[in-house]
Amino acid sequence: MKKKLMAVMSMALVLACTACAETNTAGSVPVDNEEQVSAEQIIAELPQETSDEAAKAESSEGDNDTDSLVAEQTPSGYELVGEALSEEELTEISEKISSAEYNGFLTTAYETAEDIDWTRVLYCGADIGAINEASDEEVAAYLETAGTEEYGDILSIKRADLEAYVQKHTKTDYKSAKNPYKGTYVEAYDTYYVQRSEGYLYNYKCLEGAKDGPVYTVIVENTEYGSYDKRSEFCFEKEGDTLVVRSNRILWEEQAKSRFDVAFTQYVDSKCEIYCYENGYVLLVVDGNSKDHVFAEYDSKRMEVKDVASFDVNGDGYEDLVLIGSADNCDHVNIFKYDEKRVGLFPDEECDLEIDGKLGTSIDMDSVKALIET
Known part of the structure; x- marks a missing residue:
């Protein structure tokens, strides 16, 4: 509630300072010059619990400083719980996790x-x-x-x-x-x-972070490797100079246009997700890690994926990946069959064209599955 109050008070200050201006500067809130709004009016309209928080905030200058720091250190919109870390702390952690001792924990x-x-x-x-x-x-x-x-x-x-x-x-x-x-x-x-082969250490930078009790959470960016696993949410505790690792979540969703939950027999008891990115790039993520990738294409053009499913196309006991996407203002099918020996998903363009030819423009996942099962 404190951060919400601060945001509103900041807005009130902007309003009070710009009420008489004929044109607002970038980032300010438009104000009707004939009906000026004061900061007191805005604060008076806050819910009672927020006003109570305001009283507590005014009685503790240290709390205000902490909340201001949290607001300043989370410009990217990450939801980090706790007291914001200083730039010095972020730099220290960045240097640690970029060292050989800790580098692998971020991979x-x-x-x-x-x-x-x-x-x-x-x-x-x-x-x-x-x-x-x-x-x-x-x-x-x-x-x-x-x-x-x-x-x-x-x-x-x-x-x-x-x-x-x-x-x-x-x-x-x-x-x-x-x-x-x-x-x-x-x-x-x-x-x-x-x-x-020769190993390579990545350079990591902590963009922002917070401490909640003994637990540190930092948003980390790989500054050298520009792939879809560029950023992660790394959690640990500190014991002297040692980082005691708790978890690392790769932020696959940051650049993804869509995400689908799927199930594969070959990855039993694992969480499987499909992330779809620009230019038809489709990534299979198993238990948080990249397992395979494919490209949704039709007639050499990249498709925008609209629906995803996994079922056994060729009866070999393994789930295959089926995509429906749009290209040239028409829907098309992409099938990627799982190859046990090569341990991966591989395109079957002949099957794609056969299904497209039989279904025409009426393509949905139920009709694709029904056609395959006949």
Whole structure:
């Protein structure tokens, strides 16, 4: 209520200052010169509970400063609960999460610490891994255990270091992880090994943030990677200089034109969403992370997606993705069949054209499904 009051009082001040002006400046509220409105009149019309808040605000200058800071630090419209973080605090957090120690926590989405995908978090080593420092004997043991040949850099992480890292940054036992690290474990060396291309650390900037009790929430932007996962909502607690991670939600909806809930047999017990963006770009998000993408097209032109469904088109036991979209002032069908071997969705243009030809201009999802099932 305090922030609402401040907004109204600010508006009242603008009105009082511009009531006699013949033309309002950009951002001000138009005022009838013949019927001027005073700040006292506006405040008098507020609900009683807001007036009570005004009295409390006037008795506490510190509260006013805090609310003003919150209002100034949330220009983007994010709903952040708590006391706004200062620019100094945001800069400090930005530097931390851009370091190797924390960088991986922003590359994946998770609702709780137990949901973290440790393969993605530890991809660059997180300051506990070593690149190409394993002995020849270790490498030979790893390659034999993994049943593979040497083809790239080898990242090695000691089991004890991994478990200590998880405990320090999440306050959870690594054994409770739902998505454990997928490195190859060699018992003789008590170490995980994985071959990978050179890792890359992203530069992150905290746009704004707030603290609610012990919980910090910051809106983070990847300043180097301009994709649809550019921003996320990162939550953590602080324990001295350590960030204890709680969750990270990628803001897929920021640039999306529409969103649909879908269900796929192949992703059982997972939350599946379809996000549609400009130029026919369609993204499948599973449990908050990007799983696959397709382009809604007809005759080489991008469609504006109007409806989305998932059902088994070819009877192989897996749900396929069906899109209905508009191009050239007509509705068309796009079908993307799930390929188990390639683990992804792939277009079936022949099927698209056949359905379009049979349904003509009367295309809706029920008619598409009925035609496929016959």
